[in-house]
Amino acid sequence: MAGGEKKQSLSPKEIIHHKFGVKASYRIEQVHVSSRSNCLYRCHLQLPDFSVVSNVFKRKKDAELSAAELALEKLGIHPQDDDITVEQAWDDIVERIKYIFSDEFLSSDHHPLGSHLRATLLRDGERHGSVPLSIIAAFDAKINSRCKVINPSVDQNPILAMSYVMKAAAKLSDYIVVSPHLAALRRKNPYPPAIVEALAKRGESIKVEAVYIQCATNGKEVVDPVTLDISSGRYYLDIIAEKLGLKDGSQLIISRTFDKTAAGYECRVYSAIPKLNPSDKSSKAYGKRPVDEEEQSSHFKNPWNAKASSACGQDIHGDAIVAALGYSWRSHHLVEHDDVTLKSFYRICCGMSPNGIYKFSRQALIAATLPFSFTTKSNWRGPLPREMLSIFCRQQQLAEPVFTISTSPVKPLSETLRSFKKLKDSESNDGNNQCVNEYAGSDDSFNHYNSKDEEELPVLESGYRCGVKILSKSLQDLVLDCSPGSFYEKESHAIQNAALKALTWFGSLFDDLDTDPEQPRCYTKGQMNWMFTRNVMIKGKFPSSKRYEEPEFESKTKTMDMDRKPKRVQTIPNGSLVSISYSVSVEVEADFWGRTGKCLRELIESNEEIEFEVGVGSMNPHLESVVTQMSVGQYACFITNMPAEGLVLADASDTARTRSLLSKLAAGLEYNVHLLGVKGPTEKRVESVFFKPPLSKQRVEYAVKLIKESSAASTLVDFGCGSGSLLESLLEVPTSLQTIVGVDISEKALARAAKMVDSKLNKGACNLKTIRLYDGSILEFDSRLHGIDIATCLEVIEHMEEDEAFQFGKTVLTLFRPKLLIVSTPNYEYNKILHKSSLYHSKDKSMSQRSKFRNHEHKFEWTRAQFNHWASKLAKSHNYSVEFSGVGGSGKVDPGFASQIAVFKRKSFTEVKKVSTQPYKVVWEWTRAQGDKKN
Ligand code: SAH
Ligand code: MG
DSSP states (O other), X not given: OOOSOXXXXXXXXXXXXXXXXXXXXXXEEEXXXXXXXXXXXXXXXXXXXXXXXXXXXXSHHHHHHHHHHHHXXXXXXXXXXXXXXXXXXXXXXXXXXXXXXXXXXXXXXXXXXXXXXXXXXXXXXXXXXXXXXXXXXXXOHHHHHHHHHHOGXXXXXXXXXXXXXXXXXXXXXXXXXXXTTOSEEEESSOOOHHHHHHSOOOOOOEEEEEEEEEEOTXXXXXXXXXXXXXXXXXXXHHHHHHHTTOXXXXXXXXXXXXXXXXXXXXXXXXXXXXXXXXXXXXXXXXXXXXXXXXXXXXXXXXXXXXXXXXXXXXXXXXXXXXXXXXXXXXXXXXXXXXXXXXXXXXXXXXXXXXXXXXXXXXXXXTTBOOOSOXXXXXXXXXXXXXXXXXXXXXXXXXXXXXXXXXXXXXXXXXXXXXXXXXXXXXXXXXXOOTTHHHHSOSOXXXXXXXXXXXXXXXXXXXXXXXEEEEEBTTSOSEEEEEOOOSOBSSHHHHHHHHHHHHHHHHHHHTTOTTOOTTSOOOBOTTSOOBOOOOOOSOOOOOOSSOOOOHHHHHXXXXXXXXXXXXXXXXXXXXXXXXXXXXXXXXXXXXXXXXXXXXXXXXXXXXXXXXXEETTTTOBOHHHHHHHTTOOTTOEXXXXXXXXXXXXXXXXXXXXXXXXXXXXXXXXXXXXXXXXXXXXXXXXXXXXXXXXXXXXXXXXXXXXXXXXXXSTTOOEEEEETOTTTHHHHHHHHSOOSOOEEEEEESOHHHHHXXXXXXXXXXXXXXXXXXXXXXXXXXXXXXXXXXXXXXXXXXXXXXXXXXXXXHHHHHHHIIIXXXXXXXXXXXXXXXXXXXXXXXXXXXXXXXXXOGGXXXXXXXXXXXXXXXXXXXXXXXXXXXXXXXEEEEEESSOSSSTTOOSEEEEEEEESOOOOOOOOOOOOOEXXXXXXXXXXXXXX
């Protein structure tokens, strides 16, 4: 909770990250120095154009830092000061202005600025040329970059850049006229008549669609289409100015480009210059970074134009026009242009918010909403949160987000539990559960729905936490600093969730397009009827430099979560993947005042099939609430009040028609939904919520313990090794094993396993000499693994058909004949405990048999009796002993362990006839003697 301390400068690593993102890759190399047990580290940093190698350090961190510093030195970046001094920047601007108004520039250069100049020279009686300040500031790259040196916040504030151009021009009083009444620069001496006359008028006549946003005093903007008629070579800025009721183009202020039309033309917002302050009262500001200018720009007499501002991510005041046109580099006269329709304008607005980015990626503007939790990659749809945050930052002129990962627990468990308890107390006091997310375990979505009626969740007190910092583009202002909250088992989940929190927080600033927090959302039982009023599209204002501290951030997200919590009877459990088809139409009673009940209807959105995860907020709450009460195959139809008009208009194909429908009082949204299918919640998530450590970890630990105890064993095969969780543990602990082998049929899983093993190879103190990964089916025998010491098969048999599980048992014990075989599989009886929770409580009879299993990939799940039967029979007929055990819960009380385990021991070994068969394919191999050898 940092209160006072402000301006933070970036570390060298952060600057590298900001500049290169994923294109910067660090590689740590271990350096062994003589026989000392401590090893040292060196860091290689690879950048797109070159690489550097650090010196040797005791800590990896220091090696990385040193590499980053070396790279910055090479790049000529000095974290504190820039290369160009402010004085130099001013001189450059002066120099450049002089060139722009030279005869040479006018006639030779294809620079778009030249086209502006020429266009103004075609005005009647104009001989001096005249270029609006906003044009110079916006279109000249050199001037633009030098203005940034003077003050990095010019990006957010075009007026500031204009005032710099003006000040610089004042130094050129012999050449340039700076009129105090016109925001344009003119040449003092007229251009030679020959040059001007050569600029023959072109007959080019262009009609461009644009959007006019009228900034009404009541705070509501009126958005209308407008046609810009740029005929007979007139200066297009003059035409835009006229539409806005201004004298000419020099009274315009031009936003940055913020979007491209389908044809690739840049959209900008044009509005009237507010009172510009040309009285150069502070010539001492020349050469120094001015302090008061930012203040100055906030004294506008025009009202703030929320819609225009949200479209371009800059502050816009008064009426504005959004258009896509400009001069090209290719030709002197051609105005490149494209239409900006109402629909495209609303889509731009929508796409500028984090929620909008998500909605677009799902192609479901009405149906989808930005989830509040990232669970697994496979359940997440569209670009991952981290990528979305990058997109958003770029759009909003913010620097690339910087993530910081920490692994060690920040507070001890006891303290965490204490705060959790405290929280529960306070919860009963004020009747809300605002703070649950901060403390509860790895998965916010569960906590969100569970906090009241479930037993206290165990807390994940180790793993990865991730914080995210976002700075302004100039790296001068900290916009958001979100310190890590929850722990996650996986680093990538910690990062994605941090990104998501940042997005959610930014989303709340934009006052989500489809929710109005000021309006109570009511849900009347039995009938779909939410109380909504039409709201203005975006009321939030994007803060460009205000700093926010974590507590505020936390409470914001929480409030949003609470809003999303409707009281309902949910039959499809959270965590399920649901697949629906749906359509949404705007519906209006044709004769509202009379008695005829005929409806006018306009389809605005539909999807043949869309899949989403229940309970993470990835669908709009009405739709999700209805769907989770349905059964597979069912249809439902319901009506809600209208969401924000802008959202509907961004979605509709016939904007004009839809707009006229929306103007009727009784408009509503009709949803038609068909539930196509449901897949149960994923096993892994449920397991990691119910068991600490997660059940998967407990299984591996159990197997490792047995492996350690069988001290003479030197070879092991893990049948169905998956991503290699067991192999990973065996790399970390010393055992008697020398060779470990993983077999799986999934190429993807094997690739993950190879990657994991590769990254862990040199870490642990294991004695391993050979590690091998085979691609093959464990239903088949491979003679290379005959007589292996230990075989493991954790949570694999249930992925086969039952008869195959029998076949597998037979193959292993007849042909491979390991000394020790460990087999684990879910205990079906335990599911009733898992299912009791709201995560799982499925009362829906129509759900298939399989959804009663923990994972929809399971072909069967056995009771204790079934598993006993399988294992005992198998052991008996192959001369093995078998003992039963398990992990999760207790073996002594019903319903037994969550995961049941059978441990087979060979009683005698008789060499069977040698059959040589090698169906398994080596996909990855490592041996200590020769170092790495990979395929
Ligand atoms: N043992 C791992 C993975 C369990 S998931 C763990 O405990 O984490 C089940 C794995 O069995 C999957 O990776 C799947 O690809 C694999 N599998 C299923 N049938 C198989 C078969 N016939 N041969 C080899 N692997 C199989
Ligand atoms: Mg399984």
